[in-house]
Amino acid sequence: MALTDGRALLPALTTAAARPEEDLRALARLAEWCGRWSPWTAADLSVEPVGIGGGGGLWLDATGCAHLFGGEAAMLDGIVSRLAGLGLAVRAAMAETPGCAWAVARYAGGRQTARVVPPGGVESALAPLPVAALRLPAGDVAGLHGLGLRRVGDLMAAPRAPLARRFGMRIAERLDAALGRRAEPISPVRSVAPHTVRRAFTEPIGRLEDIAAALDELLCELCAGLETAALGARRLALALYRPDGTLARLAIGTAQPTRDTFHLAWLFADRLETVTAEFGIEAMTLAAETTEAMGAAQIALERADHAAAEDALACLADRLGNRLGPASVRRVARRASHLPERAAELVPCGDGAAPSPAGPDEEDALPPRPIRLFRPPEPVEAVAATGDAPVLFRWRRVEHRIRTAEGPERIAPEWWRNPAAARTRDYYRVEDTEGRRYWLYRETGPQTVRWYLHGLYG
Amino acid sequence: MPRDPYPPVPDRSPAPRLVEGLRARIGAIERDGRGAWGTLPLGVEEIDRRLGGGLVLGALHEIVAVDAGAACAFAIAVAARAARRRDGAVLWCASPHTLEAGALYGPGLRALGLDPARLIAVSAARDEAVLWAMEEGLRCPALAAVIGEAAEAGLTGTRRLQLAAGAGGVIALLLRPAAAGGKTSAAVTRWRLAAAPSRPRGFEAALGEAGAPCWRAELIRCRAGAPGDWFLEWCDETGDFALAAPLRDRPAGACAGGAVAGAVRAGA
Numbered sequence: 001m002a003l004t005d006g007r008a009l010l011p012a013l014t015t016a017a018a019r020p021e022e023d024l025r026a027l028a029r030l031a032e033w034c035g036r037w038s039p040w041t042a043a044d045l046s047v048e049p050v051g052i053g054g055g056g057g058l059w060l061d062a063t064g065c066a067h068l069f070g071g072e073a074a075m076l077d078g079i080v081s082r083l084a085g086l087g088l089a090v091r092a093a094m095a096e097t098p099g100c101a102w103a104v105a106r107y108a109g110g111r112q113t114a115r116v117v118p119p120g121g122v123e124s125a126l127a128p129l130p131v132a133a134l135r136l137p138a139g140d141v142a143g144l145h146g147l148g149l150r151r152v153g154d155l156m157a158a159p160r161a162p163l164a165r166r167f168g169m170r171i172a173e174r175l176d177a178a179l180g181r182r183a184e185p186i187s188p189v190r191s192v193a194p195h196t197v198r199r200a201f202t203e204p205i206g207r208l209e210d211i212a213a214a215l216d217e218l219l220c221e222l223c224a225g226l227e228t229a230a231l232g233a234r235r236l237a238l239a240l241y242r243p244d245g246t247l248a249r250l251a252i253g254t255a256q257p258t259r260d261t262f263h264l265a266w267l268f269a270d271r272l273e274t275v276t277a278e279f280g281i282e283a284m285t286l287a288a289e290t291t292e293a294m295g296a297a298q299i300a301l302e303r304a305d306h307a308a309a310e311d312a313l314a315c316l317a318d319r320l321g322n323r324l325g326p327a328s329v330r331r332v333a334r335r336a337s338h339l340p341e342r343a344a345e346l347v348p349c350g351d352g353a354a355p356s357p358a359g360p361d362e363e364d365a366l367p368p369r370p371i372r373l374f375r376p377p378e379p380v381e382a383v384a385a386t387g388d389a390p391v392l393f394r395w396r397r398v399e400h401r402i403r404t405a406e407g408p409e410r411i412a413p414e415w416w417r418n419p420a421a422a423r424t425r426d427y428y429r430v431e432d433t434e435g436r437r438y439w440l441y442r443e444t445g446p447q448t449v450r451w452y453l454h455g456l457y458g
Numbered sequence: 459m460p461r462d463p464y465p466p467v468p469d470r471s472p473a474p475r476l477v478e479g480l481r482a483r484i485g486a487i488e489r490d491g492r493g494a495w496g497t498l499p500l501g502v503e504e505i506d507r508r509l510g511g512g513l514v515l516g517a518l519h520e521i522v523a524v525d526a527g528a529a530c531a532f533a534i535a536v537a538a539r540a541a542r543r544r545d546g547a548v549l550w551c552a553s554p555h556t557l558e559a560g561a562l563y564g565p566g567l568r569a570l571g572l573d574p575a576r577l578i579a580v581s582a583a584r585d586e587a588v589l590w591a592m593e594e595g596l597r598c599p600a601l602a603a604v605i606g607e608a609a610e611a612g613l614t615g616t617r618r619l620q621l622a623a624g625a626g627g628v629i630a631l632l633l634r635p636a637a638a639g640g641k642t643s644a645a646v647t648r649w650r651l652a653a654a655p656s657r658p659r660g661f662e663a664a665l666g667e668a669g670a671p672c673w674r675a676e677l678i679r680c681r682a683g684a685p686g687d688w689f690l691e692w693c694d695e696t697g698d699f700a701l702a703a704p705l706r707d708r709p710a711g712a713c714a715g716g717a718v719a720g721a722v723r724a725g726a
Contacts, residue, residue: 309546309599309600312600313547313578313598313600315598316549316578316594316598320580320591320594323590323591324587324591328580328581328582329579329580331578332562332564332567332574334565340563340565344565346562346564346579366565369565369569370566371527371562371567371570372530372560373560373561373563373566374560375560375561404658404667404668406667406668431655431656433655434525434652435528435654435672436653437527437653437671455566456526456530456559456560457527457531457566457671458527458528458534458570458671458692
């Protein structure tokens, strides 16, 4: 019916523009929220409207979850009533195959919004349904109708070969998938971590202490599982499900694999405070998203002082990194390079190997290095005779007269890295008349001579 | 490298002993009984005597950076002494715009006695984050020193640091740009560090090279003692501070920039 016809019938008709993208986004959010029932959730984002209720929908793989919610029927009723509570019109079905659940949810008819197909009842549940229930495009459905095949039961009885010749393999594939003879995997919204623990509360909890206590329990459970698998967590994700269909996600990272529940709880403590939960939290899941092998160790028992100190530093690095960003807590890493800015860099703690400082011998062989380095070097205006040490330079609008200069120390470029930008540098250690010490270098190009300030000495 | 000798404070007459005793008692009262962590001698007898044995461990010390290089070098050298004494790591918290002097460079730290492997550098966007990171660090038992660069710390911020340092026994050093100096703070001592022309000797002077790094260290405020003003030299060979040699020891003309006195004493 055209809009004008509708308006003619009912002048007070309210209209709103369809926003399919928004709908899909909302559906994806809803799919994520449904993670409170099962970790394996997906939004069916097929845009093309197929059958009753359009193309969209939610998939939940409830394998092994139903007992947590009092059985399959109770779980499905719970899901329907919770979603209905959010103001949504819901039809749901639970079956052995996604195809069957889809068909029953949409075509089983009646006023019942939640149906559970009992184990082994897939065929009998599908047989009376129209062929459109197999998620077939409109063209295929019309074609099958033309052949007199109206019910899925008819299709099951019909010979395969003529159908395949006429419609391709799709019909047979869909039928096999719905009957469970062919696998039809669901891609979850989020990758499902093998180590995931969950907790649902009968009443939403809102107090920070309660949430923290629940988190402690989850952490103990998770770490026990990790210990059995000889793993340590590097990255944990906590999802807090609110009753209003939204969820909060908190993630923490650690510099080295750990199963120390106390430490992990401490890392979460700051973040928990930022969660807004006016209506409380009704379910929590905690997943170890990244794990690393970690041998059995007697945690917090007698150990060498050095190892204990390393652990304490790792804890501190985690704590700082989780608040300020993992890249902001760094240690000095050495590299075999003559270029000063490449020779020593600050790299985030826990990235790759432990810091490997060069031996003192290697550093003693070099002329003294500054204590602070400008990255990138700051251009300065310098006065110097050609090829000689500078006598004066201007940096940040201040003029520095040079009293002593030592150098040059010639550092050749690493031409194998970036030949175009490679220029030889002549470094001078200079002291100005006030006693301030700088590391200057001259970069001689084909036509130009440029001076840079690269570092400060003490 | 010789270990810190911790020279005993020489007692020449009963009067100084009495004064020292009283000073120690006053200091203990001022520190609210938390001064149980001892002191970190700088290895310069005159300064250590003025400080009552050295920089108090488990306390906050403030360094006003007139010259970023000199102030950082002093802080690193002090932290390195603390790290050697306690066998711990050094946490350096900085926001990039406080001193505007670039990033710490590992290879240069060894000359000041600090093993770069002991350093943990934290960069934070704001002063509050720097202070927070320092406070967290002061609670960590594996650290020997915590250094921060912050322009604004305030009385509350510094008091929090002072309390955290007192609880863990870690020495805290707060570097502040010269423009932010003179504000109230709970630090036990406040220093003012500026570069000073070096005094080349022997070969260095003959070749026109710079001498050992030289800094003017002013002790502006000291809770348990009188302020002071010294010219410190850093001795590369021994890894120790030394008072700069008096003027007359230097060859004429080695110091072109202004008159400097060997050891200027202020207060008494």
